[in-house]
Amino acid sequence: MIIDLRSDTVTKPTPGMMQAIMEAQTGDDVYKEDPTVNTLEKRCTELFGMEAALFFPTGTMANQAAIKLHTQPGEQLICDKWAHVYNYEGGGVSFNSGVSCKLVDGHRGMITAAQVVDSINPPDFYHSPLTSLVCIENTTNKGGGACYDMTELKKIKAVCDEHGLGIHLDGARLMNALVAKNEDPKQYGQLFDTISICFSKGLGTPLGTVLVGKKDIMKNAIRVRKVLGGGMRQIGYMAAAGLYALDHHVERLAEDHKKAKELAAVLAAQTYVDRVEPTETNIVIFYLSDRISEEKFMADLQQLSIKISSMGQGKLRMVTHLDYTQEMHQRAMNVLAAY
């Protein structure tokens, strides 16, 4: 039994999801003739109370398309120093959009409205890049699955409105935040111009991210997706997995959160662990004491059939998911307690 806690992307479709995939009606989605993709896009539009949606192969491509839709080359976006769009999208912000990032020294990947204000370049000061977009991540990945407070998000939105900035939400794990904080997706639809929602993370599909947004911003989205190589044909098979996930895999995220909290509690009690970040959703981030190296710890766990990941700067990460069973959970906790 391999216990893979490296990421919530390692899951395979459940039998029920597999059946939904097999039974999907499909068509050529580049011609917008795939009924299942159209249904998924419509469903996401309604879920968030937004005007338009488009299905992408990956979260990276959806974020990159959103950034392209919001900016012109030479402009600057504001994001946290740990943001996925800055750290884990291959430099796509500059490659695809010719945009630079003003990095904010936030808390656990989350930034405040006051920090956004401080990061805006004065628009008439033509020596600096023009600030045009704020990118928020919820939950934060490198920040250990931390969730924003709705009040702070509203303040950030007010700052964006006041300064004429676009606001994009990297919601790769937004469903985890909605479940953890018992929030309504429509609250997010009201605050953001565009939101990306991944189906291949906690929701457990093989691929797919939906970008939802306002009509005027989204009108060019299909062209940008084409340029990025993301036009797909009979992709309704994967949209069917997404629809299945919306019906069956959202509420159960609470189980992943519970297991993550239990793993965090076990780790916090071990002398080889220096500190564990607060665990709100399905990501556990912890640091080892000086006595043991990350490499040795990870290799030892691997020997015991447990895989975890390193995020650099001493951060180790475990992510709970659909394929992490109660039996695996019990064994992982025993191994960590006995190590």
Ligand SMILES: *Cc1c(COP(=O)(O)O)cnc(C)c1O
């Ligand atoms: C996983 C992830 C993405 C998208 O990644 P893909 O692998 O391209 O689907 C975007 N943002 C965050 C915060 C993520 O965790």
